[in-house]
Amino acid sequence: MFDDFGNRFWRVISDSPQFLLQSIGNTLLIALIGFVIGLIIASIIAILKIHPTPNRALRIINRIFDIYVLIMRSTPIVVQLLLLYFGLLASSRLPAIIIAIIAFGFNSGAYMSETLRGAINSIDKGQSEAGRAVGMSYGQTARYIILPQAFKVAIPQLGNEIISLIKETAVVGFITVVDITRAMQLIVASTYDAVVPYLVLALVYFVLVVILTIILRLLERRVFSHS
Amino acid sequence: MEDKHTILHARNITKDFIIKNKKKSNPTVIQALKGIDLQVNKSEVVVIIGTSGGGKSTLLRCLNLLETPTSGEIVFDNNIIDSTQKNINEIRQKIGFVFQNFNLFANKTILKNLTLAPSLHNKTVSKAEIDEQAIVLLSKFGLQDKAHVYPSNLSGGQKQRVAIVRALMLQPQIMLFDEPTSALDPELVQDVLNAIKTLQQEGMTMVIVTHEMSFAKAVATKVVFVDNGLIVEQGSSQEIFDYPKSDRLKDFLSKTLAK
Numbered sequence: 503m504f505d506d507f508g509n510r511f512w513r514v515i516s517d518s519p520q521f522l523l524q525s526i527g528n529t530l531l532i533a534l535i536g537f538v539i540g541l542i543i544a545s546i547i548a549i550l551k552i553h554p555t556p557n558r559a560l561r562i563i564n565r566i567f568d569i570y571v572l573i574m575r576s577t578p579i580v581v582q583l584l585l586l587y588f589g590l591l592a593s594s595r596l597p598a599i600i601i602a603i604i605a606f607g608f609n610s611g612a613y614m615s616e617t618l619r620g621a622i623n624s625i626d627k628g629q630s631e632a633g634r635a636v637g638m639s640y641g642q643t644a645r646y647i648i649l650p651q652a653f654k655v656a657i658p659q660l661g662n663e664i665i666s667l668i669k670e671t672a673v674v675g676f677i678t679v680v681d682i683t684r685a686m687q688l689i690v691a692s693t694y695d696a697v698v699p700y701l702v703l704a705l706v707y708f709v710l711v712v713i714l715t716i717i718l719r720l721l722e723r724r725v726f727s728h729s
Numbered sequence: 730m731e732d733k734h735t736i737l738h739a740r741n742i743t744k745d746f747i748i749k750n751k752k753k754s755n756p757t758v759i760q761a762l763k764g765i766d767l768q769v770n771k772s773e774v775v776v777i778i779g780t781s782g783g784g785k786s787t788l789l790r791c792l793n794l795l796e797t798p799t800s801g802e803i804v805f806d807n808n809i810i811d812s813t814q815k816n817i818n819e820i821r822q823k824i825g826f827v828f829q830n831f832n833l834f835a836n837k838t839i840l841k842n843l844t845l846a847p848s849l850h851n852k853t854v855s856k857a858e859i860d861e862q863a864i865v866l867l868s869k870f871g872l873q874d875k876a877h878v879y880p881s882n883l884s885g886g887q888k889q890r891v892a893i894v895r896a897l898m899l900q901p902q903i904m905l906f907d908e909p910t911s912a913l914d915p916e917l918v919q920d921v922l923n924a925i926k927t928l929q930q931e932g933m934t935m936v937i938v939t940h941e942m943s944f945a946k947a948v949a950t951k952v953v954f955v956d957n958g959l960i961v962e963q964g965s966s967q968e969i970f971d972y973p974k975s976d977r978l979k980d981f982l983s984k985t986l987a988k
Contacts, residue, residue, distance in 0.1 A: 632832035636846035637822035650836045
């Protein structure tokens with residue numbers, strides 16, 4: 503199984519490094535931009551959901567958010583990808599990678615909205631009262647006071663989310679995006695060697711996550727340095 | 730007809746808190762305020778005293794609409810105000826509020842705590858000018874060296890003085906204090922009381938909920954005794970402390986002053 507391992511390993515890497523780097527780039531692009539989109543969606547949902555005095559329109563919007571979160575969490579991301587690519591956005595002519603970013607953004611947004619909601623609820627109620635007492639609007643208080651503190655509380659959880667996002671993007675090959683997993687599948691198909699490329703694949707994900715973990719650590723240390 | 734010197738007038742305020750049971754059909758209703766009429770004139774210092782749970786804090790929170798009264802109205806500067814109106818945030822700037830637990834913005838430095846709201850509200854004034862104003866006020870209360878630290882690095886007394894300065898930054902017409910010294914260690918109480926006295930000497934209109942009876946005596950132009958959601962007695966500090974009429978006030982004073 504591992505005969506001539508060194509040569510086979512070298513071949514996977516050196517055959518077309520540009521192709522590999524590009525596919526790693528796609529993996530990171532989908533995960534990172536998807537994460538940012540998700541975080542924006544999650545912030546909006548969370549902040550509207552905890553509004554203390556929702557009016558009628560807001561209650562309806564929040565109900566719609568509930569349904570959205572439910573759908574996103576109760577169907578597999580692969581199915582969501584397929585439905586977007588072959589269904590909802592089939593006529594949009596958007597590149598497949600954009601569709602993948604949208605799918606992962608909306609999917610992680612649903613998960614993170616719950617994370618953030620918990621974090622926001624953990625912030626002392628006095629903070630938002632103080633915001634109101636100095637005449638700041640609900641939105642201003644949320645933006646300048648509550649969300650920054652909630653993000654801080656949520657950093658470990660959000661870190662988890664982005665790490666799983668990186669790995670979950672492995673299914674984008676289903677809609678023709680060439681990420682690192684799809685790239686390795688193509689190499690396997692052309693070399694008839696299934697072991698080494700997949701080992702390299704595992705190694706790539708491992709290294710990506712390790713780097714990300716280190717970045718998260720540093721970020722956490724920076725953020726928590728003044729309290 | 731409002732007296733033209735009246736800044737704030739609470740008219741027949743009631744506040745019910747509804748506590749939902751598992752059975753939604755019969756929620757428990759707690760009547761925190763049962764019809765309160767309170768008038769605050771310019772440069773007056775109104776001190777509200779009373780038993781815990783008697784409705785003092787609820788009353789104060791109704792005055793700047795942190796709580797929405799169940800019925801009755803709040804008249805501020807000759808206008809009826811309510812929490813749904815568009816300019817409520819502008820009005821709140823003119824009614825400074827100091828919390829028992831300080832509630833400084835934990836994610837902002839002291840300077841930012843002071844300048845955040847003014848810079849959001851007043852886009853025409855430069856940031857440097859607002860900063861300058863903050864430093865001047867901090868110095869006045871002996872806090873100039875704290876401008877760039879975070880609230881977690883301050884003592885309770887310092888936090889509360891910063892909270893007072895934060896409210897002053899908006900040039901309020903009246904200041905409300907909700908038990909400003911109750912969360913402080915005994916040795917830090919005096920600093921905060923001195924800060925409030927400074928404001929009194931400058932003619933600031935204030936409403937103060939407090940348990941510090943000697944302080945109440947010293948600063949109050951009017952003392953209001955609230956019990957069980959109602960104003961039982963009000964008058965000058967001499968009338969309230971030296972010549973209490975009602976049994977409930979006599980009872981309250983004998984318990985608090987004996988300490």
